[in-house]
Every structure is written in C-alpha cells, then in structure tokens.
Amino acid sequence: MSAWETVIGLEIHAQLATKSKIFSGSATRYGAPPNSQASLVDLGYPGVLPVLNGEAVRMAVKLGLALNATIAPRSVFARKNYFYPDLPKGYQISQYELPIVAQGSLEIVLEDGSTRKIGVTRAHLEEDAGKSLHEGLPGLTGIDLNRAGTPLVEIVSEPELRSAREAVAYMKKVHTLVRYLEICDGNMQEGSFRCDANVSVRKAGTQKFGTRAEIKNLNSFRFVERAINYEAARQIELLESGGTVVQETRLYDPDKGETRSMRSKEEANDYRYFPDPDLLPVELDAAFIDSVRQTLPELPDQKAARLVRDYALSAYDAGVLSASRELAAYYEEVVRAVPKEPKLAANWVMGELAAALNKDNLEITCGRIPAAHLAALVARIADATISGKIAKEVFEVMWAEGSTPDAVIEAKGLRQITDTATIERVIDEVMAKNPGQLADYRAGKDKLFGFFVGQVMKATGGKANPAQLNALLKQKLGG
Amino acid sequence: MSELHHTSLTALAAGLRARRFSSVELVRAFLARIDRHQGALNAFISVTGERALKEAQAADAALAAGAPGALLGVPIAHKDIFCTRGVRTTCGSRMLDNFVAPYDATVVAKLKAAGAVMLGKTNMDEFAMGSSNETSYYGAVRNPWNPQLVPGGSSGGSAAAVAARLVPGATATDTGGSIRQPAALCGITGIKPTYGRVSRYGMIAFASSLDQGGVLTNSAADAALMLREMAGFDPRDSTSVEREVPDYVAALEAPLTGLKVGLLKEFFEGLERENEARIREALRIYEGLGAKLTEVSLPNLPLSVPVYYVVAPAECSSNLARFDGVRFGHRCENPRDLRDLYCRSRGEGFGAEVKRRIMTGTYVLSAGYYDAYYLKAQRVRQLINADFIRAFQSVDVLIGPTTPTPAFEIGAKTADPITMYLNDIYTIGANLAGLPAASVPCGFVGALPVGLQVVGPHFSEARVLAVAHAFQRATDWHTRVPQGYA
Numbered sequence: 014m015s016a017w018e019t020v021i022g023l024e025i026h027a028q029l030a031t032k033s034k035i036f037s038g039s040a041t042r043y044g045a046p047p048n049s050q051a052s053l054v055d056l057g058y059p060g061v062l063p064v065l066n067g068e069a070v071r072m073a074v075k076l077g078l079a080l081n082a083t084i085a086p087r088s089v090f091a092r093k094n095y096f097y098p099d100l101p102k103g104y105q106i107s108q109y110e111l112p113i114v115a116q117g118s119l120e121i122v123l124e125d126g127s128t129r130k131i132g133v134t135r136a137h138l139e140e141d142a143g144k145s146l147h148e149g150l151p152g153l154t155g156i157d158l159n160r161a162g163t164p165l166v167e168i169v170s171e172p173e174l175r176s177a178r179e180a181v182a183y184m185k186k187v188h189t190l191v192r193y194l195e196i197c198d199g200n201m202q203e204g205s206f207r208c209d210a211n212v213s214v215r216k217a218g219t220q221k222f223g224t225r226a227e228i229k230n231l232n233s234f235r236f237v238e239r240a241i242n243y244e245a246a247r248q249i250e251l252l253e254s255g256g257t258v259v260q261e262t263r264l265y266d267p268d269k270g271e272t273r274s275m276r277s278k279e280e281a282n283d284y285r286y287f288p289d290p291d292l293l294p295v296e297l298d299a300a301f302i303d304s305v306r307q308t309l310p311e312l313p314d315q316k317a318a319r320l321v322r323d324y325a326l327s328a329y330d331a332g333v334l335s336a337s338r339e340l341a342a343y344y345e346e347v348v349r350a351v352p353k354e355p356k357l358a359a360n361w362v363m364g365e366l367a368a369a370l371n372k373d374n375l376e377i378t379c380g381r382i383p384a385a386h387l388a389a390l391v392a393r394i395a396d397a398t399i400s401g402k403i404a405k406e407v408f409e410v411m412w413a414e415g416s417t418p419d420a421v422i423e424a425k426g427l428r429q430i431t432d433t434a435t436i437e438r439v440i441d442e443v444m445a446k447n448p449g450q451l452a453d454y455r456a457g458k459d460k461l462f463g464f465f466v467g468q469v470m471k472a473t474g475g476k477a478n479p480a481q482l483n484a485l486l487k488q489k490l491g492g
Numbered sequence: 493m494s495e496l497h498h499t500s501l502t503a504l505a506a507g508l509r510a511r512r513f514s515s516v517e518l519v520r521a522f523l524a525r526i527d528r529h530q531g532a533l534n535a536f537i538s539v540t541g542e543r544a545l546k547e548a549q550a551a552d553a554a555l556a557a558g559a560p561g562a563l564l565g566v567p568i569a570h571k572d573i574f575c576t577r578g579v580r581t582t583c584g585s586r587m588l589d590n591f592v593a594p595y596d597a598t599v600v601a602k603l604k605a606a607g608a609v610m611l612g613k614t615n616m617d618e619f620a621m622g623s624s625n626e627t628s629y630y631g632a633v634r635n636p637w638n639p640q641l642v643p644g645g646s647s648g649g650s651a652a653a654v655a656a657r658l659v660p661g662a663t664a665t666d667t668g669g670s671i672r673q674p675a676a677l678c679g680i681t682g683i684k685p686t687y688g689r690v691s692r693y694g695m696i697a698f699a700s701s702l703d704q705g706g707v708l709t710n711s712a713a714d715a716a717l718m719l720r721e722m723a724g725f726d727p728r729d730s731t732s733v734e735r736e737v738p739d740y741v742a743a744l745e746a747p748l749t750g751l752k753v754g755l756l757k758e759f760f761e762g763l764e765r766e767n768e769a770r771i772r773e774a775l776r777i778y779e780g781l782g783a784k785l786t787e788v789s790l791p792n793l794p795l796s797v798p799v800y801y802v803v804a805p806a807e808c809s810s811n812l813a814r815f816d817g818v819r820f821g822h823r824c825e826n827p828r829d830l831r832d833l834y835c836r837s838r839g840e841g842f843g844a845e846v847k848r849r850i851m852t853g854t855y856v857l858s859a860g861y862y863d864a865y866y867l868k869a870q871r872v873r874q875l876i877n878a879d880f881i882r883a884f885q886s887v888d889v890l891i892g893p894t895t896p897t898p899a900f901e902i903g904a905k906t907a908d909p910i911t912m913y914l915n916d917i918y919t920i921g922a923n924l925a926g927l928p929a930a931s932v933p934c935g936f937v938g939a940l941p942v943g944l945q946v947v948g949p950h951f952s953e954a955r956v957l958a959v960a961h962a963f964q965r966a967t968d969w970h971t972r973v974p975q976g977y978a
Contacts, residue, residue: 053594056819057814057819058593059581059697059821060595062693062729065730098818103812103816104813285809285862286857287806
C-alpha cells in the first residue's frame with residue numbers, strides 16, 4: 014500500500030439542454046457560424062438587461078432532487094468580475110453565496126463491486142463565456158460569442174474521491190444522471206460536459222489536506238484519469254524530494270500526457286463577487302419543487318435495482334445496462350420479446366452489440382440492429398436452432414446487412430444439425446479418414462477427443478449441435 | 493403661434509388633437525428655439541431636426557386619421573442615456589461618442605408608441621455621474637436663469653431645455669437626485685418614480701439598483717401625462733414591477749383635505765436660511781389646502797450620502813466593465829496587446845469623475861474590504877428603507893427641500909468631489925429606498941429658483957403628483973420663465 018493518499022474534488026460543468034440561453038432568447042445550438050447566435054444581451058450592449066430562463070431553473074431543481082440535495086428556497090445570482098475579450102460584460106453571472114442546490118450526494122460503484130457515497134457540496138447556475146479563436150487568424154484573436162450566455166450548472170463535489178478511478182466513476186455517474194434527467198446532452202467533445210479537478214496528496218492516515226492544484230477543463234473521462242494520475246505522481250515526487258506543492262491552476266496537455274502550470278494563487282484574480290442588481294433572487298416554493306419532482310424519470314440507481322429484481326441480473330450487469338436510459342430501454346425491449354432469457358439477452362446486449370457499436374462509434378439509438386432482431390437471435394439460440402458460436406456469425410451478417418436472424422440462417426444454411434443419423438454419418442466418415450488418431454485415442458490419448466470434435470464441426474460447417482455431437486462422439490469413439 | 497412654447501405639454505397634446513396647430517408647426521417652432529439657444533445653453537448633444545420633421549408629418553397624418561396616442565405629435569427630448577435606434581447615444585462620454593444603438597430603450601419605444609416626436613438627445617453628466625453637468629464630454633450645460641451657474645445634474649441638459657422652453661418635456665434619469673436636483677436648480681417640475689415603475693431596458697446603467705427613469709416638465713400635470721405613457725412592467729427588465737399603472741392624470745385633482753404631511757427633521761439640517769424660508773412658506777400653503785403637518789425623524793437618513801457613495805460606485809465599477817474597446821465604443825489607436833487595448837481605450841474614453849467612481853467601486857468590492865464597505869452599506873441601506881417605511885405608517889407624504897442651496901457657479905465645486913456629493917444629501921434617500929419623489933418650484937432665493945421635494949411611499953406616484961399639482965394650482969412659480977427665454 015502506498016504511503017500517500019490522493020484527495021480529489023471535481024467541479025463538473027454541465028451545459029443545460031435549454032432551447033435558449035440563460036439570460037437571453039438566443040439559441041444554444043452547437044456549431045453555428047460565429048456570432049450568429051449572439052443577441053444584444055449576449056454581446057453585453059449598453060442598456061440591455063438579463064432575464065432569467067425559467068427552464069434552466071427547472072433543470073437545476075431536477076438535478077438537485079436527483080442528488081437528494083437541498084433546493085434553496087431563495088438563491089441569488091452574483092457577478093464574477095474580470096476582464097477577458099470573450100466575456101462581453103466584463104463579468105460572468107453566476108451564483109456565489111446562495112446556490113440553488115446544496116448538500117446532495119450520489120453513490121458510485123467501485124471495481125470490487127462495493128459502493129461509496131460521494132458528497133455534492135453544491136450545484137449552481139451560471140452563464141458560459143464565449144470563445145477566443147486563434148486558428149487561421151495570424152496575429153489576431155477572433156471572438157465567437159455563440160456560447161456566451163449558454164446555461165451551465167456547476168456541480169461541486171466534496172473532496173471525497175481517493176483515486177483517479179473513483180473520480181472517473183463519479184464523473185460517469187453524474188454524466189449518466191444528467192442524461193437520464195434530460196438536462197444535458199452529455200456531449201463531451203462539444204464541451205457540454207467537462208470538469209476541473211482539484212488534486213492534492215497527503216500521507217496516508219493523516220487528516221489535514223495537502224496543498225491542491227486545480228486542473229482546468231478536462232473534457233474526457235480518459236483525460237480525467239490520466240491528468241489526476243500524472244498530477245498525483247508529480248506532487249508525491251515533489252514532496253518526497255523535499256519540495257512543496259504550490260497552490261495553482263494547471264492545464265492538462267493530452268498530447269504530452271502531463272499537467273503544467275497556468276497561474277499561481279498570487280496571480281489569481283480578485284473576482285469582486287457581489288449580488289447582481291439586475292436580477293431578482295430566485296424564490297422557489299414547495300409547490301414548484303413538488304411539481305418538478307413529479308417530472309423525475311426512474312433514476313439510474315432505481316432502474317438498476319429493478320433490473321436485478323425483475324430479471325435476476327447481477328448488480329454489475331444491471332449497473333452496465335442502466336448506465337444510459339436508451340441502453341436500458343433497448344435491453345428491456347429485447348427481454349419483453351424473450352422473457353425467459355433475461356441473462357442471455359443481457360450478455361448479447363452488453364457483449365456483441367456493445368462491442369459492435371463501440372467499434373463503429375455508434376450509439377444504441379442508431380437503429381442498426383432493432384431490438385426485435387436481437388430478440389429473434391436470442392430466441393434462436395434458446396430454441397437450439399443455432400449455437401452460440403454460429404449466432405456470432407449470424408450477428409455479423411445482421412450488423413453488416415441489417416437482415417433478420419432467420420433470413421441469415423436460411424440464406425446461409427446455418428440451421429443447426431440436430432438429426433442424430435446425420436451426425437453419426439459424419440462421425441463415421443471422420444473416424445474412417447483418421448485411423449491413426451482413432452487408434453491413439455483408443456490407446457488412451459484422451460486429448461484427441463477435441464481433435465475429433467473439430468473435424469466433425471469442420472465437416473458440418475460448425476452446424477452440428479454441440480451437445481449431441483459430444484454425446485454421440487463419446488459413444489462412437491469408445492467403440 | 494408665438495405662444496406655443498409657453499403652452500403646457502398637456503395643452504399642446506389637446507391642441508394637436510383639436511387640429512388648432514399641426515405637429516410640423518410645433519416641431520418647427522421648438523427646433524427654431526433650440527437653434528437660437530443651443531449655443532448659450534449647450535443643452536443638447538444631438539438635435540435630430542430632419543427626423544423630427546418626418547415624424548411630425550407622420551403624426552399629422554395620424555392625427556388627421558384620428559389615430560390614438562396620448563402624445564401624438566408632441567415634441568419631446570430624450571436624455572442621452574436612453575438608447576435610440578439609429579441616433580447616436582453617447583451617455584455624455586467620449587467612450588460612446590461613436591455609438592449608435594441598434595435598438596430603442598423601452599421608454600423611448602413607449603413614448604414613440606404614444607405618438608411623441610423626438611427633437612434630440614440632451615446633454616448630461618458623463619454616465620450620469622455628477623450633480624452639475626460639468627462632467628459631460630460635450631461640455632457643461634448652462635443654467636437658463638444665469639449662464640454662469642450650473643443647471644444641476646446629471647439630467648442638466650433635459651432640465652435646462654425644459655426650463656428655457658426649448659422643449660415642453662424631456663425624459664431624465666435619477667440615481668441619486670439626477671432628476672429632482674436639476675429640476676430644483678432650473679425652476680421646473682421633475683419626478684423620479686418608484687424603483688421598478690419605469691423599465692430600465694435600454695437606459696445605460698450607472699447603478700442598477702438605484703437608477704430610475706422619469707420626466708422633467710413645466711408642471712406636475714404634464715409630468716403625470718408623460719409618466720403615464722412611459723411607466724409599466726417590461727418583461728425585458730426583471731426589476732420592473734408587474735403592477736397596473738394608474739391614470740396619473742385622472743388622479744391629479746384629488747383633494748388634500750386631511751393629508752398628513754411629514755416634515756423630515758433631518759431635511760432641515762444644513763439648509764441655507766433663505767432656502768428654508770421658501771420651504772416654510774410652501775408648507776403654509778399646504779396647511780391652507782387642508783394638509784396636517786407633523787415632524788418626523790429618520791435617524792439613519794444622515795448616512796445616505798456615504799452609503800450611496802459605496803453602493804453606486806460598486807455597481808458602476810461592474811456596469812462599466814463592458815466598455816472595453818472590443819465590441820463598441822471608443823477603441824485606442826494601434827493597441828500593442830490586450831492589456832494595452834483595455835488600459836488605453838478605457839483611459840482615453842472615460843473622464844475623471846467616472847474613473848474616480850470606478851476606482852472607488854472596485855476598492856469597496858475587493859477581497860478584504862467587501863464586508864467593511866459594500867456589505868455594511870447594504871445593511872445601512874436596509875435601515876434607511878425601514879426608517880422610511882416606518883415614517884409612512886404615520887404620514888402620507890414627506891415634504892422638504894430638494895437641495896440645500898440654489899444653483900452654484902460653474903467650476904465652484906469641481907475641485908472638491910465631497911462638496912459636490914453633498915449637494916445630493918436630500919435626494920439620495922429616496923433612491924436608496926426606491927421611493928417616488930418629485931421636485932416642484934416653490935419660489936426664489938434672489939433671482940434663483942428653489943425646489944420643494946415631495947416623497948411618497950412605494951408606488952404612490954399618483955399621490956405625489958396630486959400633492960405637487962395642488963401646490964401648482966395655488967401658486968404660479970412653475971409658470972416663471974427665465975429672462976431671455978420668454
């Protein structure tokens with residue numbers, strides 16, 4: 014066991030899936046031509062004023078309820094003041110002292126199957142900044158304010174994560190949650206879901222936190238894991254060689270796989286937070302909060318528990334299948350068609366199908382293999398029309414051509430051979446062709462059994478029913 | 493025809509409706525006066541004559557067709573703090589010397605919808621920061637009663653223009669007295685409504701929690717008409733209040749019998765003797781009209797000025813951060829880098845008073861000072877607000893002076909900002925508490941007009957205007973015209 018313990022807290026920024034921005038009517042669509050989705054409010058024109066988007070509030074409350082958190086009856090927007098060209102007003106509207114969501118938690122499942130509860134300190138609403146562009150603009154900086162004013166919810170964890178893997182498990186869980194709640198599309202490449210990681214190390218067994226470094230803007234699970242591991246190792250090495258960790262902001266360079274200093278605490282801005290006088294405090298009554306509660310879907314943990322209960326799946330399988338609402342829905346659609354085979358269905362959804370989707374970088378919702386087709390395939394395995402091995406072959410054709418399993422089985426003649434006489438005839442032929450191996454087997458070389466299985470399978474194109482073949486072969490070889 | 497400029501805004505609206513004269517004639521008459529006196533007064537930053545004549549023609553056609561609009565064809569001016577689509581909006585600053593807003597402020601749009609014709613944009617202290625109109629990038633405005641004196645500020649251009657009868661009414665804004673103080677110093681009527689009564693959308697922000705749009709006119713009746721047309725909830729301003737706007741004109745004649753008038757003890761401290769005499773005379777008139785006077789005290793009110801000069805600069809330091817030379821407004825020549833762009837654009841674009849307040853505001857919001865200044869000031873503000881609410885449990889309105897002295901000389905107070913700030917000592921309280929307050933002329937000290945201030949509870953504009961109107965029915969101070977502007 015290491016003498017050092019890593020302490021991690023994550024600040025996750027999730028872009029809320031509202032149609033319009035948090036304080037203006039501009040659209041929030043990704044990838045529009047620069048500044049085509051920037052209204053006078055987003056541009057910070059003289060005289061304009063922000064008006065809060067009620068949908069963003071509703072989404073934040075949804076998140077708070079799903080985190081079992083306290084929903085503040087009164088929360089306040091504040092101005093975070095700093096100058097930057099992509100921050101048009103010279104301040105970001107955020108929540109500071111009174112966030113809309115406080116003191117929640119969620120449970121993560123560790124690799125050994127155990128669970129840990131991770132505290133969520135707070136979640137607050139804020140607006141995103143614009144983007145500075147440098148590519149293709151030598152000596153110039155371009156400003157794209159399409160993103161300025163996009164609603165974000167910042168979810169701040171307690172410093173309770175103890176490894177990069179825990180951090181990733183936590184981040185994945187939040188990712189699952191926001192997508193279940195349909196409050197964020199979770200698209201990490203487009204920056205809809207990203208995080209800052211606060212990392213420090215301390216001697217195992219001590220209580221006092223070490224000095225932390227904040228790693229900014231991590232936009233993939235892999236980067237989070239690598240950045241934290243790199244940073245923890247860097248700090249440990251520094252401390253072991255007699256150095257000290259400086260409180261600073263660092264950037265992760267995915268090409269080099271390292272973090273490097275961006276600015277120290279001394280250089281940090283004094284943001285001069287104060288309540289935004291242009292916006293009224295957000296006051297939420299119990300009736301409103303209850304009305305939002307009514308709209309909550311079945312949450313990931315609830316769904317996983319139900320999958321275990323209804324289909325006798327393992328906690329692990331249930332966890333994998335409930336990682337996304339769409340995956341779980343697909344699985345349940347398959348099971349509805351083959352209600353006696355929940356485990357086999359789970360294996361196929363999590364195995365072949367997941368691998369194929371992953372390989373082609375597709376989502377479960379792509380429709381490449383409709384749930385009905387996969388269910389038909391599972392049914393053919395269950396009724397012994399084909400073996401599991403042949404089923405993989407059938408699946409590949411289904412994936413490539415979009416055909417039904419029955420059509421593939423018929424077209425390729427893959428129906429399993431279950432006729433005893435036919436199998437016996439092939440066994441006889443194989444035995445006749447291989448007198449030497451037969452003699453050796455009968456002389457006690459048991460290992461050659463496999464050789465004969467292989468030969469028969471080869472001769473039948475793999476279609477012989479494995480169980481029948483096994484029994485008949487034993488009988489025949491035994492003389 | 494020569495008497496048109498002495499006709500009240502209310503009578504002009506009625507005259508247009510009755511087709512006694514046309515909007516084009518009216519606009520021509522006022523434009524001619526602006527042309528004649530602008531050189532001496534410097535009340536306007538922009539005069540939009542051609543545009544006004546076109547609008548007047550359209551108004552005449554609409555009048556002929558019997559179209560609605562309470563101010564159809566009536567010429568007005570806008571303080572240059574209100575954004576006007578297609579017409580430069582400078583806010584009295586070099587920073588916005590080149591700024592043409594792509595939209596109309598809600599106030600501008602509402603008055604346009606009521607049929608008013610804009611003659612131009614009036615001069616003002618830079619970003620409304622000042623009490624004398626001397627901080628304007630476009631030069632000081634002169635008081636029509638004496639060109640050596642200030643007209644007050646920050647709405648000094650609107651006040652001078654109305655007092656000199658260059659326009660029958662003008663919009664203005666009031667953050668710490670910027671409507672009432674120039675009204676007093678120029679001998680006209682001004683009202684700052686309750687915070688949230690008039691939309692701030694398109695009104696360039698100085699201190700968001702204090703700023704409120706209002707009007708400057710020659711009488712309470714005219715103010716009632718104009719305010720009725722520009723007040724009301726605006727979904728684009730979250731701080732505007734969703735509450736029906738009463739017909740202020742219809743409420744003007746409410747009798748004063750039994751009206752309980754509070755005399756603020758604190759309002760008579762530091763008041764010059766002659767000014768106090770005018771206020772006491774006015775109070776006797778109110779008694780004659782049936783009002784009952786009682787003295788009340790607002791113990792926290794003397795803290796208004798220090799509280800204001802923490803809260804207002806704090807908000808302004810943040811509100812003015814958007815003027816960075818990137819998207820609009822002044823940009824320095826050949827910036828070396830981003831820092832240079834910021835420093836020189838802002839350094840060149842802002843004047844001394846604006847810089848002073850940005851620095852003060854930045855300081856009071858800084859880590860380590862926030863609690864001692866900003867937070868404490870907000871707490872005292874709550875106490876002042878509570879003082880007012882308590883006072884209004886026993887009186888209907890508070891009446892006192894608008895300013896401690898009449899108009900002062902140009903240059904007299906520019907060297908010492910504190911002396912200048914103290915000019916707002918009687919007006920700031922209403923801003924901190926968000927109360928409606930009006931100033932009406934109540935006599936002269938020497939040759940200079942003196943203002944009487946009427947403060948009412950939240951959303952009591954109708955009462956404040958009726959109280960002011962009753963005084964104007966009993967006196968003729970509001971009809972006095974400065975020499976040379978008859």
